[in-house]
Structures are given as structure tokens and as C-alpha cells.
Amino acid sequence: MKLGRLTEVDVRELWKHEQYDFSNWLAEEENIELLNDIIGLTLVNIQKEVYVGAYRCDLVAEDETTGTTVIIENQLECSNHDHLGKIITYASGLNAKVIVWIVKEAREEHRSAIEWLNNNTNADLGFFLIELHAYKIGNSDCAPKFEAVEIPNGFIKNGKNNIDQGELNKSQAERLEFWNMLNEYVTAQGKPFSIRKAPTKSWYVISIGTSEAFISITLANKESYVGVELYIHDNKTLFDSLYSKKDIIEQETGFTFDWQRLDNKKASRILHKINGLNFDDHSNYPELMNSIIDKVIVMKKTFAKYI
Numbered sequence: 001m002k003l004g005r006l007t008e009v010d011v012r013e014l015w016k017h018e019q020y021d022f023s024n025w026l027a028e029e030e031n032i033e034l035l036n037d038i039i040g041l042t043l044v045n046i047q048k049e050v051y052v053g054a055y056r057c058d059l060v061a062e063d064e065t066t067g068t069t070v071i072i073e074n075q076l077e078c079s080n081h082d083h084l085g086k087i088i089t090y091a092s093g094l095n096a097k098v099i100v101w102i103v104k105e106a107r108e109e110h111r112s113a114i115e116w117l118n119n120n121t122n123a124d125l126g127f128f129l130i131e132l133h134a135y136k137i138g139n140s141d142c143a144p145k146f147e148a149v150e151i152p153n154g155f156i157k158n159g160k161n162n163i164d165q166g167e168l169n170k171s172q173a174e175r176l177e178f179w180n181m182l183n184e185y186v187t188a189q190g191k192p193f194s195i196r197k198a199p200t201k202s203w204y205v206i207s208i209g210t211s212e213a214f215i216s217i218t219l220a221n222k223e224s225y226v227g228v229e230l231y232i233h234d235n236k237t238l239f240d241s242l243y244s245k246k247d248i249i250e251q252e253t254g255f256t257f258d259w260q261r262l263d264n265k266k267a268s269r270i271l272h273k274i275n276g277l278n279f280d281d282h283s284n285y286p287e288l289m290n291s292i293i294d295k296v297i298v299m300k301k302t303f304a305k306y307i
Helices: 018-026 029-039 081-094 108-120 153-157 170-188 236-243 246-253 285-304
Strands: 006-009 043-052 055-063 069-078 098-105 126-137 143-150 203-207 213-220 225-232 258-260 268-275
Touching: 018 029, 018 043, 018 055, 018 069, 029 043, 029 098, 029 126, 029 143, 043 081, 055 081, 069 081, 081 098, 108 126, 108 143, 170 213, 170 285, 213 285, 225 236, 225 285, 236 246, 236 268, 246 285, 268 285
Parallel strands: 069 098, 098 126
Antiparallel strands: 006 126, 043 055, 055 069, 126 143, 203 213, 213 225, 225 268, 258 268
């Protein structure tokens, strides 16, 4: 067997100009997915060159499931103080909650600065420092790769191997273990849908390509079920339209739903329950994982046709 040698390519050979080349490339849907995999969000509504006073932020986006404003500052060179100041200015001017700073090489002092910001700012505010690299084998096409250098504290605290039982209660720890296992199963199946960082909360959201709704997986341990639902933010007309196709949708998915219009609330839910959740007995977790993934895939495909 003949094996090639992996070699690194200078990213400046691929993108000559940050604004006109790299930012345009990153803003494309198939490329922003590479970044989504690193930061655990689903970025949509991407705007380029957004003015903040006399300056312009490279990219401004929105997390599809939470509506959080995300800014992305690109620097295809070593990190410097000028860009560190810019990301803080842009975050303030645009009221961003997630700040992504992409560099060719992160200097140690800037790694420390981003770590300090993550340790000393509001828990809802998160800073990412990400290095951009590119590789090829022989004469192959170049492959870009984002490598996280510094990430928000929540990503560290919620990491699979960093569960501090002193910080998490039993329910939070059990949820975290469940979501980490789910991410492993989704990855093993080739990521049929984008995974997100494992939360300690009881829900896990999945984008379906519209800001009107998303799929939510919910853990109801007391009621012994896992819920897989279409959650509609604030659109009763959409719910009514889908409900008018109830029989068709349930026939196409192969399972039934609890159709909750929730007239006294903004949101509406279309819920399917998978019984068998028990935080004290994980023996059926593999079965639950596969059932969740199968149903999410079917729901994404089916509901996308009618939204």
C-alpha cells in the first residue's frame, strides 16, 4: 500500500484577500457548515461587511434556533491587538452574544486575552479564537480545517470528560451524558443532521432550514419518555396549515403526533413521544439513540416539504 504525506498549505495561497476572497467563501452555505461544526451553532442570515461606526465587521450572522447574533472577524495572518480591539467594538455595536475570531496563527498573548474574556464576562457572552489551516496530500485538492484554540467556558464545562459533579446536579449530569452519547451516534451515522454542543438542559435543538420552526428533542425523565417535536416559534397559520395535512404527514412519517396548537401561547408544538427514558437505567440507551435519529431524519424530510 502506497501512502501519501499530509502537507500544510499556506492559507494565503488559497485566499489572497480576507474581505473579497475568504469572507465571500466562508459566507457560502456549504462552507459555513465547517464553522458550524466547530462552534455548535447553525448560522443563517449571513451579512457581509456590516458597518459599526466607521468600521466594518467581516460577517454577521444569526443562530437559527436561538436568534443569537454572531459576529465573525477574519484575519489571515497572526493575531494582533488591532483585531482584538475590533471584535470587542463590533460585539458592543451589534449586541452580539457570540464572537468568532478566525486567524492564521494565534499568538499566546491573544489566547490568554480570549481566555480572560471568557472567564470574566457574562455567561451569555462567548468568545471563540479559531485558527484556519489547510492541507493536501500530493497533488490533491486543498482541504481547509478550522481548529479551536480558545472556546467559551460552557463548552469546557459541558465536555464529556469534564463533568464536575460538584457543579452539576444529578439531572444535569444525566442530560449531559445523554446528549454526548447522542452526538456520538449521530457522528457514527455520518452526521445526517448537524450536531450541537451537549447541553445540561432538557432540550436539544436541530435546524430544519427555516427560522419559523425547528426540531427539538426533549428529555422527560419523570414521565419516562423522550420527545421529538416540531417547535413553531410564533406562527399559528403555519401550525394550522400543517394540521390540515395531519393524516398525510403521519402517513409519510409512519408515526403519530400530539398536535398542540397552544392557543394561549405564542408557540405551537407537534410532538411525538418515545417511551423508555430512565436516568437510573441506561441499558436501552442505544435503542433510544437510534430511534431518535431515525425519527428526526424522517421529520426533517417530511416537514420540510410543507413549511
